[in-house]
Amino acid sequence: xxxxxxxxxxxxxxxxxxxxxxxxxxxxxxxxxxxxxxxxxxxxxxxxxxxxxxxxxxxxxxxxxxxxxxxxxxxxxxxxxxxxxxxxxxxxxxxxxxxxxxxxxxxxxxxxxxxxxxxxxxxxxxxxxxxxxxxxxxxxxxxxxxxxxxxxxxxxxxxxxxxxxxxxxxxxxxxxxxxxxxxxxxxxxxxxxxxxxxxxxxxxxxxxxxxxxxxxxxxx
Numbered sequence: 001x002x003x004x005x006x007x008x009x010x011x012x013x014x015x016x017x018x019x020x021x022x023x024x025x026x027x028x029x030x031x032x033x034x035x036x037x038x039x040x041x042x043x044x045x046x047x048x049x050x051x052x053x054x055x056x057x058x059x060x061x062x063x064x065x066x067x068x069x070x071x072x073x074x075x076x077x078x079x080x081x082x083x084x085x086x087x088x089x090x091x092x093x094x095x096x097x098x099x100x101x102x103x104x105x106x107x108x109x110x111x112x113x114x115x116x117x118x119x120x121x122x123x124x125x126x127x128x129x130x131x132x133x134x135x136x137x138x139x140x141x142x143x144x145x146x147x148x149x150x151x152x153x154x155x156x157x158x159x160x161x162x163x164x165x166x167x168x169x170x171x172x173x174x175x176x177x178x179x180x181x182x183x184x185x186x187x188x189x190x191x192x193x194x195x196x197x198x199x200x201x202x203x204x205x206x207x208x209x210x211x212x213x214x215x216x217x218x219x220x
Contacts, residue, residue, distance in 0.1 A: 008042040022088025078182035087175035096173040107168035118158030134200040142203040
């Protein structure tokens with residue numbers, strides 16, 4: 001738990017640094033609103049997730065396969081520092097047309113909804129690791145309850161919604177570029193993850209037949 005708390009505090013500080021250093025100012029209300037929401041979700045996750053899962057997620061990428069580690073790092077860099085730095089530079093240099101405050105607030109609400117959905121997936125799945133692997137030592141089993149009854153990767157689904165909404169909540173169209181690239185990396189990671197789960201997790205091939213959609217019902 002202590003390590004998870006330190007990692008969470010460090011991540012909030014790093015995100016704040018990426019935003020305000022790239023923007024060249026701290027007088028940015030929507031950036032502060034985003035940081036407050038992010039910190040709130042982080043605290044809820046620490047309280048809601050089991051200690052064993054916190055320990056698993058705090059192992060970072062040490063246990064992952066090389067290909068998945070590369071995709072995971074690319075995903076993380078594009079969706080957080082990449083998107084936030086792009087938004088900050090956009091604010092500093094005024095590359096994007098201004099977005100109305102109501103549109104930014106609505107996008108922040110969509111970010112909250114996406115992250116809430118991802119947090120629900122984390123709460124429902126005690127094997128919600130940061131790396132793609134079969135957690136045999138933790139009794140890894142198929143999870144098909146909660147949001148997993150509708151899509152096979154609800155954590156990713158929520159993250160995609162949240163991170164496509166994030167740059168708009170910060171008033172930046174330019175920030176969509178790294179966010180979209182990050183979502184492409186997510187799709188690539190899902191393909192590899194499903195290959196691992198099909199071959200190593202009991203019941204997963206049958207689950208794929210029951211729950212057809214990976215991220216968005218009716219689309220993919």
